[in-house]
Amino acid sequence: MTQPLPLAVTIGDPAGVGPELVLEAWSRRDELDLPPFVVCSGGDVLPQAARKLGIAIPDNLVVNVEGAGAYTPGTPTREGALQARAALVQALDMVREGQAAGVVTAPVAKSAIFAVDDTFVGQTEFCADACDAPRDDAVMMLAGPSLRTVPMTVHCALAEVPTRLSIDLIVERTRIVARAMHTDFGIAQPRIAIAGLNPHAGEDGRMGREEIDIIAPAIAQLRGEGIDATGPHPADTLFAPHKRDSYDVAIAMYHDQALVPLKTLDFDEGVNVTLGLPVVRTSPDHGTAFDIAGKGIARPNAMIAAIRMAGEIAARRAALA
Numbered sequence: 001m002t003q004p005l006p007l008a009v010t011i012g013d014p015a016g017v018g019p020e021l022v023l024e025a026w027s028r029r030d031e032l033d034l035p036p037f038v039v040c041s042g043g044d045v046l047p048q049a050a051r052k053l054g055i056a057i058p059d060n061l062v063v064n065v066e067g068a069g070a071y072t073p074g075t076p077t078r079e080g081a082l083q084a085r086a087a088l089v090q091a092l093d094m095v096r097e098g099q100a101a102g103v104v105t106a107p108v109a110k111s112a113i114f115a116v117d118d119t120f121v122g123q124t125e126f127c128a129d130a131c132d133a134p135r136d137d138a139v140m141m142l143a144g145p146s147l148r149t150v151p152m153t154v155h156c157a158l159a160e161v162p163t164r165l166s167i168d169l170i171v172e173r174t175r176i177v178a179r180a181m182h183t184d185f186g187i188a189q190p191r192i193a194i195a196g197l198n199p200h201a202g203e204d205g206r207m208g209r210e211e212i213d214i215i216a217p218a219i220a221q222l223r224g225e226g227i228d229a230t231g232p233h234p235a236d237t238l239f240a241p242h243k244r245d246s247y248d249v250a251i252a253m254y255h256d257q258a259l260v261p262l263k264t265l266d267f268d269e270g271v272n273v274t275l276g277l278p279v280v281r282t283s284p285d286h287g288t289a290f291d292i293a294g295k296g297i298a299r300p301n302a303m304i305a306a307i308r309m310a311g312e313i314a315a316r317r318a319a320l321a
């Protein structure tokens with residue numbers, strides 16, 4: 001049997017929990033039956049973390065990227081941000097060159113990378129740029145055992161959300177979700193519940209008109225195309241246990257409307273997966289956790305779930321190709 005291509009895992013911000021979580025996943029790969037992976041990392045970062053954890057790693061685990069060797073957990077630096085960015089570039093190149101099946105990104109601090117690259121908004125958008133795709137085509141989904149959620153608008157100020165929402169945006173991004181539910185998750189006719197923006201989904205226009213003017217017409221268009229979209233649903237009850245059984249994925253109108261329920265229910269196993277791009281990309285749902293980095297107490301479950309999911313999606317896409 002031919003070995004599947006490895007996944008390219010990025011180190012993330014070296015001062016965050018990325019190095020220890022990647023090593024924890026690697027040391028438990030056989031027990032957990034994880035897909036093969038290599039780690040895009042710079043200098044002495046992974047060996048330093050491995051020495052601290054008392055783990056021996058082979059040289060061929062690391063694909064070297066530019067970056068300073070020494071680092072201090074919990075103290076992000078400019079060099080660390082440059083290395084995190086270089087690891088992303090390297091991992092995406094590996095997929096494009098047919099050397100890796102997909103990318104798994106350890107957490108980065110967006111503000112730290114922004115300080116060295118002012119076009120950086122998030123890893124999702126970075127992946128879109130690397131694929132020469134419009135940023136809106138890269139759809140962020142948070143997937144956990146209890147729930148899948150998609151924020152319609154992502155890395156923008158709350159005040160910008162109403163100005164960004166449009167019928168076209170909702171139709172285009174929901175089409176991407178519907179397709180990806182099939183290609184990446186094996187659900188051919190996904191049930192898609194779409195939230196409103198305002199309290200009580202606008203209460204017939206008395207508390208905002210986005211539901212009437214934008215969200216409902218978008219849903220009507222999607223339904224006309226045969227997509228099983230419903231809503232606009234009041235967001236405050238959409239995530240209640242009895243409602244969660246009624247859909248395969250919930251689409252929220254802004255970042256926290258989607259991520260608060262997911263992280264409340266599934267923080268330790270939540271995966272951030274990028275839909276709609278030719279490159280498979282997943283990430284743990286959590287961030288750099290600078291407050292606990294290097295202390296050996298970070299839970300590796302979300303990173304492990306991200307590696308597992310990337311392998312599953314790559315295999316599903318390969319089977320459909």
Ligand SMILES: NC(=O)C1=CN([C@@H]2O[C@H](COP(=O)(O)OP(=O)(O)OC[C@H]3O[C@@H](n4cnc5c(N)ncnc54)[C@H](O)[C@@H]3O)[C@@H](O)[C@H]2O)C=CC1
Pocket residue numbers: 017105106107108109110111123272283284285286287288289290291292297298299300
């Ligand atoms: N996938 C990614 O690259 C993500 C990156 N971020 C970035 O991370 C940075 C820090 O963000 P925060 O809002 O502080 O969120 P965070 O997820 O880093 O931390 C929030 C809380 O959860 C804890 N925590 C996080 N991961 C944990 C783990 N594996 N085990 C145990 N406890 C854990 C932290 O110690 C902290 O108390 C920001 O710069 C943000 O941009 C945030 C989310 C995802």
Ligand SMILES: NCC(=O)COP(=O)(O)O
Pocket residue numbers: 121122123124125259272283285
């Ligand atoms: N809260 C999720 C998040 O901000 C991660 O974004 P990205 O770097 O994966 O685009």
